[in-house]
Amino acid sequence: MNENLFTSFTSPTMMGLPIVTLIILFPSMLFPSPGRLINNRLTSIQQWLIQLTSKQMMLIHNHKGQTWTLMLMSLIMFIGSTNLLGLLPHSFTPTTQLSMNLGMAIPLWAGTVAMGLRTKTKASLAHFLPQGTPFPLIPMLVIIESISLLIQPMALAVRLTANITAGHLLIHLIGGATLALINISAITALITFIILTLLTVLEFAVALIQAYVFTLLVSLYLHDNT
């Protein structure tokens, strides 16, 4: 059972060829670009959702921060759609791979930090020391703040990976338990099945929430630095 549990997280190959790039590119096929003033239903719904999300997320920023709108909106669309597609049976979720999440988190975080250091050097360095700290505590606090700064991209990536991976693993385990319990006791299998249903609903929510949290944190780092 150990091998079965983790085989769904290996890099997907088909007849020896790695198709992970195709799977990463697949969600883009589900977002057609709106060409007209009044589009078809799918495009209109997506347009409405994206406008809602972008207004909610980008209002807190000033003009300089709002130049990041395209980046953040495509980020939330990508992570949200990839996580949701991963809930389909047998599918591979690229966001379960730490490599990919690190590849998303580190450049974005580094971009916000570099932007802050370049444009508002004094203000962004001032973040290392909260206001009103007693004088003897200053060295320790600077060290702590700098560690917490450096750990931000790691936390972003690991948070996303762990949440999605844990959800998938739980679904596998509880689903396997349901199947195994059918022959032993039908009522327990029914209870386990209800737990599985609730878990799947939770996973849908988690998929969207994680996308939102990732993007929100990046936008917060941006807000600090613009």
Add this chain to the structure above:
Amino acid sequence: MTPDSEPDNEHYCPICKFQHLYCRERTPGTPRWRLVVPVKEKKLMDVKLGELPSWILMRDFTPKGIAGAFRRGYYRYYNNYVNVKKGGVAGISMVLAAYVLFNYCRCYKELKHNRLRKYL
């Protein structure tokens, strides 16, 4: 049927004004025109069964050609099922069902071992 004689490059199609290759059979007094389109440019449904292997080999297999084929296929599906006036959930759920099927075929090898041992 009588075989095609040599195509005639000089004459234009009177209907659509493009220069098709016309094959003119010389029976005394009555020239007969038959439209001869090169096999390379025919669409799939117009290709005769005997010409099928040569048609397949003449297709464009460069990356640009393959990308063009995917693009045409995508737009054909999109305009037929999604980009319609009252498109519903069917357009996108067919895509998702095909995606599930594709992933099932991809990991069939590992899933084979999860069968109930009765019928190995």
